[in-house]
Amino acid sequence: MSDAARLSPPALRGTLCFDEPMAKHVSWRAGGRARAFFQPADLADLQAFLPTLPAGEPVLFVGLGSNLLVRDGGFDGTVVFTHRALTGIREEPPLGPRVGVSAGAGVPSPHVARFVARHGGAGAEWLAGVPGTIGGALAMNAGCYGGETWNHVVSVRTIDRRGALHERGPADFEVGYRHVRALAPGEEWFVSGTFAFEPGDEAAAMARMKALLVKRIAAQPLDRPNAGSVFRNPPGDHAARLIESCGLKGFTVGGAQVSGKHSNFIVNAGGARAADIEAVIDHVQATVKARTGVALVREVRIVGSAGGGRG
Numbered sequence: 081m082s083d084a085a086r087l088s089p090p091a092l093r094g095t096l097c098f099d100e101p102m103a104k105h106v107s108w109r110a111g112g113r114a115r116a117f118f119q120p121a122d123l124a125d126l127q128a129f130l131p132t133l134p135a136g137e138p139v140l141f142v143g144l145g146s147n148l149l150v151r152d153g154g155f156d157g158t159v160v161f162t163h164r165a166l167t168g169i170r171e172e173p174p175l176g177p178r179v180g181v182s183a184g185a186g187v188p189s190p191h192v193a194r195f196v197a198r199h200g201g202a203g204a205e206w207l208a209g210v211p212g213t214i215g216g217a218l219a220m221n222a223g224c225y226g227g228e229t230w231n232h233v234v235s236v237r238t239i240d241r242r243g244a245l246h247e248r249g250p251a252d253f254e255v256g257y258r259h260v261r262a263l264a265p266g267e268e269w270f271v272s273g274t275f276a277f278e279p280g281d282e283a284a285a286m287a288r289m290k291a292l293l294v295k296r297i298a299a300q301p302l303d304r305p306n307a308g309s310v311f312r313n314p315p316g317d318h319a320a321r322l323i324e325s326c327g328l329k330g331f332t333v334g335g336a337q338v339s340g341k342h343s344n345f346i347v348n349a350g351g352a353r354a355a356d357i358e359a360v361i362d363h364v365q366a367t368v369k370a371r372t373g374v375a376l377v378r379e380v381r382i383v384g385s386a387g388g389g390r391g
């Protein structure tokens with residue numbers, strides 16, 4: 081049976097396509113294809129779609145792909161693309177003195193930062209510089225400049241393979257530094273989150289956002305495709321410092337290169353394959369381990385199979 085026949089339920093309102101180049105959807109602009117790719121029209125459409133998937137079909141939710149690499153052989157399963165799909169952001173009733181905001185998983189994090197500021201909240205400014213979706217921020221516990229996604233979570237809504245929705249709280253997850261693991265058994269994905277922020281001043285929040293963005297532009301190679309920090313910072317140290325101390329700035333494989341501006345970034349300097357990026361990651365990890373004894377832990381997610389196939 082063809083992919084289209086197997087995976088084309090009637091009456092879907094979203095977009096379903098096959099053999100989709102994931103390089104179009106990840107910030108590294110490299111890598112292989114997804115066998116199937118679904119962008120739901122809305123949450124109800126996603127609820128209708130998921131139960132139609134064959135049992136055992138691998139499912140990968142993708143937001144803005146800013147922390148993701150799909151190997152050149154591609155992802156042999158279905159990608160659910162939430163950006164511009166699970167939209168919607170609104171103010172919730174105040175939680176004591178705190179400002180409540182809920183956002184769909186596909187809403188870009190910078191939108192949430194500005195929305196919170198406009199509604200009198202403070203403490204979301206750092207989200208303005210995280211170029212992913214709220215779903216990705218929840219999955220990664222994204223954070224920077226002292227802020228962390230799960231410090232603000234009141235509740236989240238998840239969806240399972242049957243299309244059923246679940247209301248979950250922080251106690252339902254094991255949360256750490258760039259780490260989130262659901263405690264409930266079975267696969268679930270984020271469809272929205274409700275967050276609380278301290279009261280603040282809009283002008284001050286906007287000014288802080290601007291200042292943090294200026295800091296980022298000065299420190300990060302934003303002119304080249306990248307996926308942000310590749311490795312987590314080890315306790316009490318910085319991955320970038322360790323990488324630089326090993327003389328790895330500028331280390332290149334094919335089109336992938338350790339940035340000369342920020343050593344914890346790997347940039348696509350032109351025509352990089354996912355294999356080039358992964359080879360740089362592996363070399364950095366091995367060299368830092370051999371020279372400093374520190375085992376760097378990858379922050380970026382890598383999926384799919386190596387080599388030809390769906391590349």
Ligand SMILES: Cc1cc2nc3c(=O)[nH]c(=O)nc-3n(C[C@H](O)[C@H](O)[C@H](O)COP(=O)(O)OP(=O)(O)OC[C@H]3O[C@@H](n4cnc5c(N)ncnc54)[C@H](O)[C@@H]3O)c2cc1C
Pocket residue numbers: 107140141142143144145146147148162185209210211212213214215216217218219220221222223224268269270271300302306307308309381
């Ligand atoms: C220039 C640059 C700067 C960055 N700066 C920071 C930073 O300061 N701090 C930081 O933490 N990160 C940073 N990042 C990394 C990245 O932006 C964040 O991790 C972001 O939260 C990822 O969101 P996304 O929508 O792009 O996720 P994706 O890359 O699409 O996905 C990342 C992971 O989350 C999973 N996922 C995505 N959506 C869902 C969902 N709805 N339900 C369940 N799982 C899901 C995916 O399957 C994948 O495993 C940066 C990246 C870039 C390119």
